Amino acid sequence: MTLAAPTESIIGTSHRFVSKINIGNSLVFSKPKYCDTQVVQYSGYLNVGTNDNYFFWFFESRTNPSTSPLTVWLNGGPGCSSMVGLFQELGPCRVDSTGTKDSYNPSSWNQVSNVLFFDQPAAVGFSYGSDQVYSTDxxxxxxxxxxxxxYEAFPVYSTLPLHFFGESYGGHYIPSFANYIIEQNKAIAASSSSQSKIIPLKSIGVGNGWTSPLIQHKYSVTMACNSTYGSVLSKSDCTTMTNNYPKCATLTQKCYDTGSNSDCISANNYCTRSVQYIYQNSGKSVYDVRHSDSTDDVPEDYLNFLADSTVMANIGAKSDYVECSDSSYQHISSTGDSSRDFAPDVANLLNSGVRVLIYAGDADYICNWYGNYAWSSQLSFNGSSSYQALSLKPWTVNGKEVGQAQSGSKLSFVRIYGAGHEVPYYQPVASLGMFTTWINGQPFN
Known part of the structure; x- marks a missing residue:
């Protein structure tokens, strides 16, 4: 593949690409060789002309990168690094138990797609700067x-179909970011002078996402008290959650109606305290109802790896790694962003011809599959009646039933058995099978 930017860089050698279109913006990047040494990698920073520098790490597809799509991955938080996805979930990288040796992940999504991991806002991961993001939008x-x-720096990828994926608070990020792309594409198409490129967005995917709080808070009760894994709370706690939900719903609806920061903050404070977080009495992990909250069911050995000075130099990291930024979380929380509804953004994407995949591990509590299935099933969009006439059916990978799926009218929902919050960690084969099916436009059984 021929790239506009230099391609002969070696580990530890950085290059700078200055935008001719977006004046003042630049990319500084290296070409590391970790985990998946047979594919082209780029890592470094986007500088947006201010004090903000956003870290990224890109991996080419293992299979026909020139014809594979490009997938952008974001983790949630708000304020958590996409290196979580790279090292714990769908990325090419794994590390040993000491966190000192990188290794190859055979179930990485770059098996079938070019994948770009991006750390945002500016205090997250290796990103650094003024950190002035106060909302998803x-x-x-x-x-x-x-x-x-x-795209300007690496134009060879600019014509590939784009899939925008994320998880958790990505249920806010992904619909909003994708809608912004659609809006900008329309503006570019209508302009005779714009030098920006129309972005070939084909689909979005959200795993165990936080998208529609009004509905999802209701199903916190279901997951804690009546899931297929059994109740993890006492009857009195379940009753309290149930009794508190109506006030939560009233406050959340007011947030939807007024859009004011104060109303949305009030809704978030009450719903998390009086409904969602009663779950803490269970002593179970919010990310997996099968495990104690005192055990780390998803190891974070990669933190040692990313703290190594040699690794940091090779990937061009200029700041210490922050897995989840308290300041970014506080900034976004200060506007009541968590209580805002992003289901309408999903409906708009569907109506614009963008395919949507909502998937969920069925052992996760915090963004559980019941709530995600409920809001997506109630979504109103062109073709929603046809989708709602369908039902969940068994879904298999390699001849084994690994979940359930419902698919129609450009919308698909997939439930993955035996997976917690980070689906690709718990069920890597099923996760890759789902992703491959999706980007190839194939039906889920």
């Missing part, structure tokens, strides 16, 4: 600038 603008500059 604010963050969408930076993500769009990043994609435009990435």
């Amino acid at each position: 604010n963050a969408a603008v930076v993500a769009y600038k990043f994609l435009q500059l990435f």
Whole structure:
């Protein structure tokens, strides 16, 4: 593949690409060789002309990168690094138990797609700067600038179908960011002078996402008290959650109606305290109802790896790694962003012809599959009646039933058995099978 930017860089050698279209923006990048040494990698920073520098790490597809799609991955939080996805979930990298040796992940999604991991807002992961993002919609603008500059620096990827994926608070990020792309694409198409590139967005995917709080808070009760894994709470706690939900619903609906920060903050404070977090009495992990909250069911050995000075130099990291940023979380929380509804953004994407995949591990509590299935089933969009007439059916990978799926009218929902919050960690083969099916446009059984 021939790239516009230099391709002969070696580990530890950085290059700079300055945008001719978005004046003041630049990319500084290296070409590391970790985990998946047979594919082209780029890592480094987007500088958006301010004090903010956003870290990224890109891996080419293991199979026909020139014809494979490009997938952008974001973790949630808000304020958590996409290196979580790279090292614990769908990325090419794994590390040993000491966190000192990188290794190859055979179930990485770059088996079938070019994959780009992006750390945002600016205090997250290896990113650094002023950290002035206070809402999901604010963050969408930076993500769009990043994609435009990435395409300008590496134009060979700019014509590939784009899939925008994320998890958890990605249920806010992904619909918002994708909608911003659609809006900008329309503006570019209508302009005779714009030098920005139309982004070939084909689909979005959200795993165990937080998208529609009004509905999802209701199903916190279901997951804690009446899931297929059994109740993890006492009857009195379950009754309290049930009795508190109506007030939560009233406050959340007010947030939806007024959109004011104060109303959305009030809704978030009450619903988390009086409904969602009663779950803490269970002593179970919010990310997996099968495990104690005192055990780390998803190891974080990669933290040692990313703290190594040699590794940091080779990937061009200029700041210490922060897995989840308290300041970014506080900034976004200060506007009541968590209580805002992003289901309408999903409906708009579907109506614009963008395919949507909602998937969920069925052992996760915090963004459980019941709530995600409920809001997506109630979504109103062109073709929603046809989708709602369908039902969940067994879904198999390699001849084994690994979940359930419902698919129609450009919308698909997939439930993955035996997976917690980070689906690709718990069920790597099923996860890759789902992703491959999706990007190839194939039906789920």
